[in-house]
Amino acid sequence: MRVAFTLNGRPVEVEGQGDERLLDLLRRHFRLTGTKEGCGEGECGACTVLMDGAAVLSCLTPLVQLDGRELFTVEGLEATTRGSQFLERFAAGGGTQCGACTPGIVLSAARYLSETPVVDRNGIRRALAGNICRCTGYEAIVKAIEAEGGRKDRVQLALHPSDPELTEERES
Amino acid sequence: MMTSQSSPRTLEEALRRLSEDPACIPIAGCTDWMIGARSSGFEIPPLLDLLRVEELRGIRSDGDGLRIGATTTFSDLQQDELVRKSYPVLVQAAGEVGGRQIQNRATLGGNVVNASPAGDSLPVLLALDAEVEVASLEGRRRIPFRDFHTAYRRTALGEGELLTAVILPPAPGFQSFRKVGTRQAQAISKVVVAICAENQEGRWASVRIGAGSVAATPIRLRAAEAVLEGSAVGKATAEAAADAARGEAHPIDDLRSTARYRSWVLGRVVRRMLLS
Ligand SMILES: Cc1cc2nc3c(=O)[nH]c(=O)nc-3n(C[C@H](O)[C@H](O)[C@H](O)COP(=O)(O)OP(=O)(O)OC[C@H]3O[C@@H](n4cnc5c(N)ncnc54)[C@H](O)[C@@H]3O)c2cc1C
Numbered sequence: 001m002r003v004a005f006t007l008n009g010r011p012v013e014v015e016g017q018g019d020e021r022l023l024d025l026l027r028r029h030f031r032l033t034g035t036k037e038g039c040g041e042g043e044c045g046a047c048t049v050l051m052d053g054a055a056v057l058s059c060l061t062p063l064v065q066l067d068g069r070e071l072f073t074v075e076g077l078e079a080t081t082r083g084s085q086f087l088e089r090f091a092a093g094g095g096t097q098c099g100a101c102t103p104g105i106v107l108s109a110a111r112y113l114s115e116t117p118v119v120d121r122n123g124i125r126r127a128l129a130g131n132i133c134r135c136t137g138y139e140a141i142v143k144a145i146e147a148e149g150g151r152k153d154r155v156q157l158a159l160h161p162s163d164p165e166l167t168e169e170r171e172s
Numbered sequence: 173m174m175t176s177q178s179s180p181r182t183l184e185e186a187l188r189r190l191s192e193d194p195a196c197i198p199i200a201g202c203t204d205w206m207i208g209a210r211s212s213g214f215e216i217p218p219l220l221d222l223l224r225v226e227e228l229r230g231i232r233s234d235g236d237g238l239r240i241g242a243t244t245t246f247s248d249l250q251q252d253e254l255v256r257k258s259y260p261v262l263v264q265a266a267g268e269v270g271g272r273q274i275q276n277r278a279t280l281g282g283n284v285v286n287a288s289p290a291g292d293s294l295p296v297l298l299a300l301d302a303e304v305e306v307a308s309l310e311g312r313r314r315i316p317f318r319d320f321h322t323a324y325r326r327t328a329l330g331e332g333e334l335l336t337a338v339i340l341p342p343a344p345g346f347q348s349f350r351k352v353g354t355r356q357a358q359a360i361s362k363v364v365v366a367i368c369a370e371n372q373e374g375r376w377a378s379v380r381i382g383a384g385s386v387a388a389t390p391i392r393l394r395a396a397e398a399v400l401e402g403s404a405v406g407k408a409t410a411e412a413a414a415d416a417a418r419g420e421a422h423p424i425d426d427l428r429s430t431a432r433y434r435s436w437v438l439g440r441v442v443r444r445m446l447l448s
Pocket residue numbers: 041042043197198199200201202203204205206207222242243268269270271274277278279280281282283284285286290291292293333334335336358359360361
């Protein structure tokens with residue numbers, strides 16, 4: 001079957017089986033290998049992407065449901081000015097070690113930071129409950145997100161990728 | 173492998189597909205289905221995507237109660253004003269289903285039809301004395317939620333039928349929810365309990381207790397309910413109800429916990445909820 005959707009702001013079309021995982025489409029078809037497979041069963045959050053602005057697991061999302069959706073991956077985040085600055089600060093703050101969990105964590109975090117005027121550790125913990133990290137012990141991750149929340153120029157996602165601000169940033 | 177898929181926009185269309193091809197699989201948030209489908213390794217039958225069926229989504233008043241469309245997600249439930257105002261017990265359960273990513277996709281209807289004895293919304297719907305609405309090309313019918321789960325992972329859903337909505341009666345005065353898992357977030361329940369009742373001048377009335385992970389299906393704790401009904405609210409009653417609950421559960425040993433632990437915890441949880 002054929003589905004058309006937007007991927008990091010660009011319209012795309014693919015032909016495939018209805019049960020194909022979004023995760024495989026991203027990595028194999030679109031060669032966007034930022035999105036990682038950890039468990040393939042919904043437990044680890046490494047494959048997190050944003051669909052219509054909401055964090056979802058690409059390992060549990062089949063092609064048949066993608067038509068007309070807006071998908072946003074870590075590559076899309078990195079392509080924005082604030083997104084790439086956030087990624088730099090996140091890494092500098094020790095939020096990443098082996099990096100397997102990072103694409104999922106930064107997307108969950110970016111979504112949380114975009115919808116939460118005043119961030120707090122509890123909220124951060126809750127936003128990240130579906131993302132497992134085997135390396136950092138979480139403390140550095142939570143601290144990095146907390147610090148980001150205190151900045152005036154913190155990462156700000158258009159909760160809908162068609163938001164003009166995001167498009168503008170991507171082009172700059 | 174050739175499969176055909178469809179994303180109908182209307183319930184009528186979805187039901188027609190289902191009756192033409194009874195082998196096709198309705199899918200919603202896919203948080204249960206994708207895992208089972210991939211581990212089975214068999215050819216995937218045609219898929220029937222329910223997420224675009226307008227009628228299956230959304231929450232609205234139904235008399236003095238609420239009608240919740242089958243594909244309403246656990247995130248939707250937490251954000252909805254009507255649910256937040258009147259059914260905090262459901263909001264709390266929704267917030268403890270998996271992590272954010274799961275809540276954004278997992279649907280109430282999927283939780284009900286998947287029929288796991290550990291499904292977190294199921295004890296809540298038992299305690300609220302909900303009904304489910306199902307539809308086929310022949311028409312719609314309502315089934316009391318307490319009759320919906322007939323045996324381990326079996327439901328009263330017939331061939332050609334879809335779950336269309338969950339209907340909640342007017343909200344009870346006392347509502348409480350507790351889930352015991354391995355960790356606070358994203359853990360399948362070892363024991364999950366919901367209690368709904370009225371506190372009538374210091375006495376328990378209209379008590380309903382739903383419990384999950386303590387038997388082959390989610391169950392009502394009828395003995396504990398009977399102990400409470402008409403009794404004075406307080407420590408002695410709570411303890412008697414906890415003992416009754418331990419006596420009527422039939423938990424199993426599995427990889428998540430042991431039967432002994434579950435019975436013990438069930439009693440503790442019931443007692444604490446009644447004293448809260
Ligand atoms: C990491 C992870 C954590 C989880 N944590 C929890 C948890 O804490 N608590 C909990 O209760 N569950 C949990 N689950 C299980 C799952 O998320 C829930 O059971 C969820 O509600 C299923 O809904 P869904 O929309 O994803 O269903 P789907 O996977 O889309 O469907 C499930 C089944 O129901 C059928 N179905 C769905 N909708 C309908 C309908 N309207 N009519 C007829 N048939 C239908 C499908 O054919 C399928 O057989 C977890 C799952 C994962 C992967």
